[in-house]
Amino acid sequence: MYEIFSEQILILDSAIRLSVPLLLACLAGLYSERAGVVDIGLEGKMLGAAFGAGAVAYVTGNAWLGLLAGIAVSVALALIHGFASITNRGNQIVSGVAINFLAAGLTAVLGQYWFSRGGKTPPLTDGGRFPEIDFPFAEQMMDVPVLGLIYSELLSGHRLLVYIAFLAVPLTWWILFRTRFGLRLRAVGESPAAVDTAGISVSWLRYRAVIACGILCGFAGSYLSIAISSGFGLNMTAGKGFIALAALIFAKWRPVSAMYTCLLFGYLEAFAINYEGKEIYLIGEVPSQFFQALPYILTVILLAGFIGKAIPPKAAGVPYLKERS
Amino acid sequence: MNETPAIELRKINKRFGQVHANKDIDLVVKKGSIHGIIGENGAGKSTLMSILYGFYHADEGDILVNGNKVTISDSKAAIGMGIGMVHQHFMLVDNFSVLENVVLGAEDSQLLAGGLDRARTELKRLEEEYELRVDPDALIEDLPVGLQQRVEILKALYRSAEVLILDEPTGVLTPAEADHLFKILDVLKKEGKTVLLITHKLREIMAATDMVSVMRRGEMVATRETKNTSMEELAELMVGRSVLLRVDKAPAVPKAPVMEVDNLTVTDSRGVQVVKDVSFSVRAGEIVGIAGVSGNGQSELLETLSGIRRATKGTLKIHGETIDLGTSSLDAADMRAKNMGHVPEDRHRMGLINSFSEYENSILGYHRDPAYSKGVLMDLGAIKKAAVEEIEKYDIRPPNPLLKTASFSGGNQQKIVLAREIERDPEILLVGQPTRGVDIGAIEFIHRRIVELRDAGKGILLVSVELDEIRALSDRVLVMFDGKIVGERGANAEEGELGLLMAGVEDSQLTVEGGVQ
Numbered sequence: 093m094y095e096i097f098s099e100q101i102l103i104l105d106s107a108i109r110l111s112v113p114l115l116l117a118c119l120a121g122l123y124s125e126r127a128g129v130v131d132i133g134l135e136g137k138m139l140g141a142a143f144g145a146g147a148v149a150y151v152t153g154n155a156w157l158g159l160l161a162g163i164a165v166s167v168a169l170a171l172i173h174g175f176a177s178i179t180n181r182g183n184q185i186v187s188g189v190a191i192n193f194l195a196a197g198l199t200a201v202l203g204q205y206w207f208s209r210g211g212k213t214p215p216l217t218d219g220g221r222f223p224e225i226d227f228p229f230a231e232q233m234m235d236v237p238v239l240g241l242i243y244s245e246l247l248s249g250h251r252l253l254v255y256i257a258f259l260a261v262p263l264t265w266w267i268l269f270r271t272r273f274g275l276r277l278r279a280v281g282e283s284p285a286a287v288d289t290a291g292i293s294v295s296w297l298r299y300r301a302v303i304a305c306g307i308l309c310g311f312a313g314s315y316l317s318i319a320i321s322s323g324f325g326l327n328m329t330a331g332k333g334f335i336a337l338a339a340l341i342f343a344k345w346r347p348v349s350a351m352y353t354c355l356l357f358g359y360l361e362a363f364a365i366n367y368e369g370k371e372i373y374l375i376g377e378v379p380s381q382f383f384q385a386l387p388y389i390l391t392v393i394l395l396a397g398f399i400g401k402a403i404p405p406k407a408a409g410v411p412y413l414k415e416r417s
Numbered sequence: 418m419n420e421t422p423a424i425e426l427r428k429i430n431k432r433f434g435q436v437h438a439n440k441d442i443d444l445v446v447k448k449g450s451i452h453g454i455i456g457e458n459g460a461g462k463s464t465l466m467s468i469l470y471g472f473y474h475a476d477e478g479d480i481l482v483n484g485n486k487v488t489i490s491d492s493k494a495a496i497g498m499g500i501g502m503v504h505q506h507f508m509l510v511d512n513f514s515v516l517e518n519v520v521l522g523a524e525d526s527q528l529l530a531g532g533l534d535r536a537r538t539e540l541k542r543l544e545e546e547y548e549l550r551v552d553p554d555a556l557i558e559d560l561p562v563g564l565q566q567r568v569e570i571l572k573a574l575y576r577s578a579e580v581l582i583l584d585e586p587t588g589v590l591t592p593a594e595a596d597h598l599f600k601i602l603d604v605l606k607k608e609g610k611t612v613l614l615i616t617h618k619l620r621e622i623m624a625a626t627d628m629v630s631v632m633r634r635g636e637m638v639a640t641r642e643t644k645n646t647s648m649e650e651l652a653e654l655m656v657g658r659s660v661l662l663r664v665d666k667a668p669a670v671p672k673a674p675v676m677e678v679d680n681l682t683v684t685d686s687r688g689v690q691v692v693k694d695v696s697f698s699v700r701a702g703e704i705v706g707i708a709g710v711s712g713n714g715q716s717e718l719l720e721t722l723s724g725i726r727r728a729t730k731g732t733l734k735i736h737g738e739t740i741d742l743g744t745s746s747l748d749a750a751d752m753r754a755k756n757m758g759h760v761p762e763d764r765h766r767m768g769l770i771n772s773f774s775e776y777e778n779s780i781l782g783y784h785r786d787p788a789y790s791k792g793v794l795m796d797l798g799a800i801k802k803a804a805v806e807e808i809e810k811y812d813i814r815p816p817n818p819l820l821k822t823a824s825f826s827g828g829n830q831q832k833i834v835l836a837r838e839i840e841r842d843p844e845i846l847l848v849g850q851p852t853r854g855v856d857i858g859a860i861e862f863i864h865r866r867i868v869e870l871r872d873a874g875k876g877i878l879l880v881s882v883e884l885d886e887i888r889a890l891s892d893r894v895l896v897m898f899d900g901k902i903v904g905e906r907g908a909n910a911e912e913g914e915l916g917l918l919m920a921g922v923e924d925s926q927l928t929v930e931g932g933v934q
């Protein structure tokens with residue numbers, strides 16, 4: 093019995109680690125889409141950030157500088173998306189896809205050119221990577237039954253960005269529902285004309301949302317290359333941006349639901365890794381691809397209307413055009 | 418008497434591409450008055466008000482607020498000058514509460530809590546002062562339109578608006594709600610606010626305003642004191658006496674009915690009845706004209722008959738077949754297959770695809786016709802040949818079927834649409850605004866074609882807001898007002914009488930007073 097419990101704690105522990113990039117990217121998308129800018133380029137921004145962080149952290153040996161670089165790259169890509177879809181009222185899907193391609197190509201080419209390791213960045217030294225943070229008495233608590241394992245395995249021993257990601261959830265909720273910026277952000281995603289006639293600049297508001305999205309994607313990408321792993325690997329986001337997008341829909345564009353959804357998707361991934369090639373009680377061996385596909389399957393089921401209704405912000409994806417031509 | 422006006426406009430000009438929406442507009446609005454601006458849809462009223470509210474920028478001209486020349490660069494500037502606007506389509510966030518909508522853009526501080534509390538207190542005060550009761554915590558999407566409009570007014574008052582612009586405020590309201598709105602406007606006036614009421618409904622102008630200005634085709638044609646004018650004069654000013662149109666035509670020789678409409682009712686997406694229990698028939702060899710100020714249900718009638726819009730109930734008898742329009746799923750293609758041609762009112766929106774070439778447009782809606790296809794492919798040769806023939810016959814210029822229709826003038830575009838529909842030899846032709854934005858030469862040509870079609874024994878239903886056109890072409894005139902047919906006149910209907918019917922004066926009153934017919 094206790095073995096199953098400790099095994100589950102270990103799966104949960106890795107679920108937390110795996111859900112962090114999803115959560116950060118999902119919250120990033122939430123800012124953007126709540127403001128009416130659909131962002132399919134989360135993947136590209138994360139990848140760009142992961143590369144920027146990995147490269148700078150290696151060169152400087154400083155994780156903080158790496159994080160800053162990751163955020164800078166991601167915000168730059170976000171601004172390209174903003175310029176295309178807000179200023180020039182382009183198609184937001186096309187712009188997002190372009191950013192994904194741009195990031196996939198550029199990281200590989202620059203990585204090879206600078207480091208000549210087939211697109212990877214060199215492994216990081218200790219200072220280049222965010223260390224694990226051990227809570228006080230984590231070692232000693234280990235032996236306390238049940239609670240000890242939860243405290244020292246599940247809660248303690250994660251890297252800084254993990255805690256930042258989970259703190260970003262209440263913070264996002266507070267910004268969205270308790271501040272002026274949040275009110276306007278939600279309004280501009282529903283009815284930009286109402287915002288415009290209230291005397292607020294639609295463009296500037298959406299740009300700020302897109303920048304917030306860039307910053308959070310920067311955290312997500314940096315987490316991948318300089319926290320959970322030691323260095324950038326080719327295409328290391330591996331579709332996480334798209335799963336985050338699915339999670340955003342699944343969570344109906346709400347921050348707290350986003351956290352639960354990302355934890356669920358992270359758990360599925362951890363479960364799949366843990367049971368890779370092993371028999372599951374009563375079910376037998378399940379191919380890991382099944383678990384990889386589950387987030388998408390769940391999202392499709394949700395969209396088909398089986399688990400409540402996912403209604404996107406009304407103006408999402410629609411460029412705001414005031415003047416008649 | 419020498420009080421500075423609340424708002425003064427001098428020589429305002431605004432163009433949208435080729436459309437000159439506002440031409441040299443002058444307007445003086447007295448403080449503490451209700452000033453009506455009346456004109457047909459597309460006369461430029463909304464554009465003018467959007468300029469005043471900083472939503473559009475005038476190309477030329479000056480705006481004076483309280484005697485000071487100002488530049489209104491955006492809505493924020495307008496709000497700062499005490500100008501508030503209630504838009505025709507409400508500018509509200511549907512899934513926000515009333516309170517959130519009111520504070521949006523006027524939140525006081527970075528954190529919401531303080532602003533929301535102040536708004537709650539202030540709303541309570543405004544509610545009492547102006548009798549504008551509404552639950553501050555209700556979601557907008559749960560409120561009826563009348564209350565949503567109240568929220569819009571509260572929004573403006575919360576921003577301490579001194580001048581309130583209402584753009585077609587009664588379009589979405591029931592008559593009772595509209596009456597209540599006019600009471601609110603009276604209270605506003607008593608409190609010293611200035612109200613600008615934009616509408617195309619004469620009755621509202623007479624009921625609610627002190628002054629009225631009339632716009633027609635982008636121009637301000639007259640300003641009157643409401644008590645010194647009449648609906649008849651305003652109707653005439655609105656519709657305008659354009660060039661006298663004369664069409665040489667012999668008296669009609671109508672035969673059996675080709676189309677009979679019975680008890681047709683149409684409800685629009687807002688749930689408002691726009692066509693109310695309308696019955697009429699069109700006979701072979703006659704032109705039936707539907708007159709009315711635009712926005713009284715004619716467009717919806719035409720769209721329903723042509724299969725674009727669904728009816729709530731009613732039947733259509735055509736070729737001896739009775740179709741229940743309330744349940745039928747006939748679309749535009751099906752109606753065309755029943756030999757019913759349709760020249761839509763708005764050629765840009767429904768008649769043409771302007772980025773397509775002329776020959777492609779010349780078969781739009783008839784592209785399934787076997788005459789234009791070879792198996793699954795289009796028979797481009799046959800299509801172009803037909804297009805060239807139409808170009809010659811209708812004198813469409815430039816005579817180039819490969820040119821995009823966007824490069825043709827309005828008159829020639831209209832001829833392309835007309836040629837397409839007439840040359841398919843329909844038994845019934847529905848024609849909407851055949852000469853809107855068309856030059857005089859083309860007007861004559863188009864009118865001649867329509868009369869020729871009549872003389873060939875076809876039935877024609879003509880919808881036009883140009884009274885002269887209706888009178889010149891129709892053998893019978895039906896007048897629509899507020900979704901109903903309120904009167905029928907013969908070929909020689911008098912203009913004044915039609916004008917009164919169009920303004921909603923009841924037929925029975927007319928016959929008693931005037932003793933016509």
